[in-house]
Amino acid sequence: MQGNLSRRRLKDGPGIERPEPRASARADAAMSGMGPGTPGFARDYCPMRDYGEGEHGQAAVSPWHPERDTGKLLLAHATRKTPSKMRRLGGFHMQDITEHLVELIKSASTDLGPDVQNALSTAVETEEKDSAAQGALLTILDNVEMSRKTGRPICQDTGTPIFYVWYPVGVSQLQIRKQVKAAVRIATEKTYLRPNAVEALSGKNSGDNTGEDFPTIHFDEWEHDYVKVGLMLKGGGSENCGAQYSVPSQDFPAARDITGVRKAVLDAACKAQGLGCAPGILGVGIGGDRATSMIKAKEQLFRRLTDSNEDAELDAMEKRLHREINELGIGPMGFGGKTTVLGVKMAQLHRVPASFFVSIAYMCWADRRKLLTIKNGSVTIEAP
Amino acid sequence: MAVKLTVPISEEDIRALKVGDQVLVTGVIFTGRDAAHKYMMDNFIKGTCPDSEKETYDVLKAGLAGSVIYHCGPVVGKTNDGKHTFVAAGPTTSIREEPYQADVMGHFGVRAVIGKGGMRDRTLAGCKEHGAVYLHAIGGAATLIAESVKEVLDVYKLDFGVPEAFWKIRVEDFPCVVTMDSHGESLHDKIRTDSQKKLQEILAS
Numbered sequence: 008m009q010g011n012l013s014r015r016r017l018k019d020g021p022g023i024e025r026p027e028p029r030a031s032a033r034a035d036a037a038m039s040g041m042g043p044g045t046p047g048f049a050r051d052y053c054p055m056r057d058y059g060e061g062e063h064g065q066a067a068v069s070p071w072h073p074e075r076d077t078g079k080l081l082l083a084h085a086t087r088k089t090p091s092k093m094r095r096l097g098g099f100h101m102q103d104i105t106e107h108l109v110e111l112i113k114s115a116s117t118d119l120g121p122d123v124q125n126a127l128s129t130a131v132e133t134e135e136k137d138s139a140a141q142g143a144l145l146t147i148l149d150n151v152e153m154s155r156k157t158g159r160p161i162c163q164d165t166g167t168p169i170f171y172v173w174y175p176v177g178v179s180q181l182q183i184r185k186q187v188k189a190a191v192r193i194a195t196e197k198t199y200l201r202p203n204a205v206e207a208l209s210g211k212n213s214g215d216n217t218g219e220d221f222p223t224i225h226f227d228e229w230e231h232d233y234v235k236v237g238l239m240l241k242g243g244g245s246e247n248c249g250a251q252y253s254v255p256s257q258d259f260p261a262a263r264d265i266t267g268v269r270k271a272v273l274d275a276a277c278k279a280q281g282l283g284c285a286p287g288i289l290g291v292g293i294g295g296d297r298a299t300s301m302i303k304a305k306e307q308l309f310r311r312l313t314d315s316n317e318d319a320e321l322d323a324m325e326k327r328l329h330r331e332i333n334e335l336g337i338g339p340m341g342f343g344g345k346t347t348v349l350g351v352k353m354a355q356l357h358r359v360p361a362s363f364f365v366s367i368a369y370m371c372w373a374d375r376r377k378l379l380t381i382k383n384g385s386v387t388i389e390a391p
Numbered sequence: 392m393a394v395k396l397t398v399p400i401s402e403e404d405i406r407a408l409k410v411g412d413q414v415l416v417t418g419v420i421f422t423g424r425d426a427a428h429k430y431m432m433d434n435f436i437k438g439t440c441p442d443s444e445k446e447t448y449d450v451l452k453a454g455l456a457g458s459v460i461y462h463c464g465p466v467v468g469k470t471n472d473g474k475h476t477f478v479a480a481g482p483t484t485s486i487r488e489e490p491y492q493a494d495v496m497g498h499f500g501v502r503a504v505i506g507k508g509g510m511r512d513r514t515l516a517g518c519k520e521h522g523a524v525y526l527h528a529i530g531g532a533a534t535l536i537a538e539s540v541k542e543v544l545d546v547y548k549l550d551f552g553v554p555e556a557f558w559k560i561r562v563e564d565f566p567c568v569v570t571m572d573s574h575g576e577s578l579h580d581k582i583r584t585d586s587q588k589k590l591q592e593i594l595a596s
Binding site: 164211243273282334 | 411413425426463464465466467468478479480481483484486507508509527529530531532533534535537538551552553554555566568570578579581582583585586587589590593594
């Protein structure tokens with residue numbers, strides 16, 4: 008029955024093409040008392056003004072509904088819930104989503120997405136039997152399963168938590184920012200995250216993963232009537248392997264076209280060697296200014312590994328670079344081997360005529376990113 | 392077949408290892424990364440140990456001889472009885488310790504460094520000179536490695552923060568690959584040279 012519930016919710020969700028059973032099951036399990044047998048369940052998808060009440064008195068309501076917080080429709084871990092902070096803003100009733108954000112962090116940190124795990128499993132077959140490369144991949148896969156089972160971080164470097172928040176008109180960024188910071192503190196206490204925020208010059212650790220512009224939060228208001236939060240945990244070792252090329256430059260002669268982009272990406276992959284915890288995933292931003300170009304590059308890391316680029320030229324180059332980088336022979340952990348990257352994802356932005364930036368964001372094999380959707384009373388956490 | 396390395400590790404054990412060997416490390420070792428290495432360099436190697444740091448120095452001097460420094464910033468939890476426990480403990484990128492590592496090896500008699508990504512010429516020369524090796528753990532395999540950490544014995548310089556402190560731990564069968572040996576060989580140098588050559592071929596095609 009839980010499975011049914013997952014599918015129905017997922018089908019309802021935006022931009023979701025495939026159920027991710029484990030994550031959605033967790034979200035389902037967290038929905039205390041809710042299920043197909045609950046009278047209010049069928050109304051889970053009703054328009055906002057028409058919510059009923061469940062048999063235990065819990066309202067089957069939208070997360071925006073003012074009464075949702077007063078009923079028993081709370082998550083299983085509601086005992087540690089922060090006090091209800093209802094906000095009436097622009098006609099919306101913004102509920103405190105801190106607890107869902109904590110679950111999002113846990114899921115991202117401990118449960119690797121199926122696209123990445125499948126790519127790693129495939130890679131095992133391509134490496135030479137009993138080689139260091141194959142041994143590294145097998146250890147990685149063992150570790151992934153162990154983390155999922157024990158609910159412990161896949162990697163101790165839980166990195167910079169980078170949040171992307173899409174929200175309806177009228178929702179307060181200030182409130183969401185507060186809740187994101189609160190969730191990060193709770194997740195740090197629960198050891199889903201390592202305390203990672205240190206003051207730039209003194210190196211002093213804030214102890215709770217918050218600080219000046221830490222964690223990173225990108226906000227985007229949208230026309231939909233629900234909230235979606237993406238989270239990527241970006242480890243430091245891989246972040247250090249990122250690169251930005253101003254094309255051409257004295258040190259880097261290359262053409263301002265797709266061939267120059269190819270040269271830059273290959274150069275960055277070769278310079279990275281195994282240092283970013285290969286096999287990695289490369290996000291590439293072409294154009295923009297120095298800042299927007301890198302932001303675009305990082306956004307590409309949210310794409311599913313098996314997807315295709317809508318731009319035919321970029322799609323062909325993504326596949327070509329994936330193949331060519333693997334021909335470099337750097338291999339898992341830089342031990343040598345055929346799997347240096349699991350994918351290359353690219354996008355372009357408009358630029359000023361004088362500049363041509365190619366920005367490369369390197370993501371380690373522990374490509375931890377998840378999406379939280381809170382829509383019409385249902386909460387889903389899933390891999391992209 | 393993996394070679395077992397047990398602390399205290401002798402120079403003979405180290406000289407027998409070659410690039411590509413798989414090893415399992417057992418015994419009492421220390422974590423130490425950026426702040427720890429800078430601290431050891433500034434206070435003990437370049438500087439004369441200030442009185443305030445004497446106690447830490449004595450612990451490190453006795454503990455690191457014949458032992459291992461692990462480049463790791465762990466996620467640390469506490470058990471119900473208040474004991475520290477490693478929740479996640481994969482290796483961090485070693486190259487950041489390149490300015491310090493050879494000196495730290497020599498001063499403290501460290502026999503092995505565990506990390507990821509490999510190190511460069513100074514450390515490689517240090518390995519040859521002092522009879523030490525660089526062992527590559529599997530980056531990101533934090534839960535699995537935490538399983539091989541059987542006990543957290545103590546912590547020093549916790550004011551550096553949890554990831555940067557010296558954690559004294561007992562490990563059992565910690566799996567690693569020798570990527571820099573005490574004979575001047577580095578797997579990282581070989582892969583770098585080969586891949587750069589291949590890059591030129593690909594760009595020319």
